[in-house]
Amino acid sequence: MVERPGVAVSIATFVTDEPFSAPGTVTLGEDAAHHMRVRRLETGVRVGLVDGQGTRGEGVLTQLAKRHATVSVERAESVDAAAPIHLLVPVADRDRMLWLAEKATELELSSWRPVLFRRSKHVNPRGEGPTFQQKVRARMVAALEQSRGAYLPTLFPEASVEAAIAACPSGRRFVLDRDAPSLGELLREGARGSDSGPLTFALGPEGGFEAPELEALVEAGFVGASIGRGILRFETAGLAALAAGRAAL
16 A cells, blocks of 8 residues: 555555565566556556565566566565464365465465365365466465465465374364364463464365364364354365454464
């Protein structure tokens, strides 16, 4: 946003893969240049910049070519990271995974780790592999530009249940379960007590966890938590849990 007396004017914002500072110059890639042309931006216009690692700023577009754009950086600031929240996401329908990736980025998700549950194998088309991960990142970049957040979630490749559990950070861990105690109450109890550290939410695949998978999660310290009486799709459950966690923190 550009602040003016009595009004806030939105400016186009772009994610850069290279760090930047003010004063300085940043070169944006072909995708950013394409979006600038689509939006009919011209040299001399002010644009926003974020590096996805905590730096946010503004500058002036000085060159717009077919495969790149150059911005003269006039302002840069470091932004504190939000309290960490992590998701274990089922490898599932591609469109639903992309939708959740977009919305989770807007809510400042810290990391995204896809899990190959047994029931993931029956989904077609499912979101997995390096090409799909690039699509997830692109969707997250677009969401970060729109929301003017400062941090991109850390993306991990898909993993088995066992590997995903082993890689989980310490802190409070929840597995979403309709028949468990309320997530809201569990988060409030944690806030009143001494529980601290990251939150991690495990989302089940379409059709739910199989018994050995749920047992493995519980043995690793995941506590069952409910976000409603209905059976939610994983992307709805993930967004609701992330919003509740963000509000609690």
